[in-house]
Amino acid sequence: MTVEVPTYLDGNAAAGVLREIFAVDITAAIGRCAGCGQTGVFAETRVYLDAPGLVARCQGCDEVLLRVVTTPADTYLDLRGLTYLRVPNPA
Amino acid sequence: MERTAIRRRLTWQAGTVTEVRAETASARTVVLDVPDWPGHLAGQHLDVRLTAPDGYQASRSYSIASAWSGSGTGPGIGTTVELTVEQVPGGEVSPYLVDVIRPGDPLEVRGPVGGWFVWKPEQEGPIQLIGGGSGVVPLMAMLRAHAAAASTTPARLLYSVRRPEAVIYVSDLKELAASDDIEVTFAYTREAPPGEQRAPARIDAGLLASVTFQPEDAPTTYVCGPTPFVETVADLLVAAGHDPARIRTERFG
Ligand SMILES: Cc1cc2nc3c(=O)[nH]c(=O)nc-3n(C[C@H](O)[C@H](O)[C@H](O)COP(=O)(O)OP(=O)(O)OC[C@H]3O[C@@H](n4cnc5c(N)ncnc54)[C@H](O)[C@@H]3O)c2cc1C
Ligand SMILES: [Zn+2]
Secondary structure: OOOOOOOOEEHHHHHHHHHOOOOOOOOOOEEEEOOOOOEEEHHHOEEEOOOOOEEEEOOOOOOEEEEEEEOOOOEEEEOOOEEEEEOOOOO | OOHHHOOOOOOOEEEEEEEEEEOOOOEEEEEEEOOOOOOOOEOOEEEEEEEOOOOOEEEEEEEEOOOOOOOOOOOOOOOEEEEEEEOOOOOOOHHHHHHHOOOOOEEEEEEEEOOOOOEOOOOOOOEEEEEEHHHHHHHHHHHHHHHHOOOOOOEEEEEEEOOHHHOOOHHHHHHHHOOOOEEEEEEEOOOOOOOOOOOOOOOOHHHHHHHOOOHHHOOEEEEEEOHHHHHHHHHHHHHOOOOHHHEEEEEOO
């Protein structure tokens, strides 16, 4: 019936929220998915902004990699789906 | 010790609108002065936050249209940041930025952010830019950075747009296209200007094969626009043999 329009953005759309938490840019970091083991640039994950807060899912297996929920008092960061994030050190 | 070595959490900053320029009937360039702006790279974006009198807040991302800044000399240096916003009918934030905001108004921003969808003049290899609609904005920043750095890196822009009147930055693009190193192709999807050889159509494999760098040229390709546009173009590029690792995408929604 209706055309399936993707509802997701990419990791770039999470850059601002994540820069409030991390001192470095995460969009260019390499992450490893705890679900399927795929590694990739965080910018290539699928980001959903309409969930409560922000959810990033693996491009390969759709597993939740990271969630950020902001309340007036605190920010909750849930990194359950990432085995690691590899961030390049400044030269 | 060195205070500059302490990295602060990035947070919201107050900017002031200094100029509003019409680009098309529905797109405006908003020029901001952001006093503590640390400089930015071509392709980065910032977040804009609006607060209603009752405290309700809405934030959206907007690409930075002006060239790189922060060090050295040249355009884009200093505390000035340009955004170009296309009005989305019924939207919460874009109609405010396009229709309501005026010079002198305050605007809260958080940025610059994004370290992946960027082009730096020292980067090697040709650059292929493919934009749909307002997806041309960060690509324009890259072309401006290319010009500001007097780069001789070959660059091509393929810009998908509904009709001639909807082309953003038309005069700037024509000027840039006069340079030996930059080629600009417009792909009209609904209505083509008189004299245009290609009938209105979406970007397809044939067009990509004839106007973009080929896989053996090993370009870095930047694709930006509405999510369905980005998906389609990225799939066509991979099917044509481009290395997915050299394709960078930015989805606008
Ligand atoms: C990293 C990034 C950079 C961006 N840079 C720019 C930019 O430089 N210029 C620019 O104009 N926009 C840009 N966008 C899109 C922008 O953030 C907003 O999504 C857009 O302005 C619509 O916001 P709104 O509040 O007006 O509409 P909303 O209230 O969010 O949405 C209203 C309706 O419009 C639809 N809609 C939402 N976004 C879009 C869209 N982009 N195109 C078509 N329909 C849409 C929705 O499905 C909804 O039905 C960027 C987005 C991202 C993630
Ligand atoms: Zn996975």
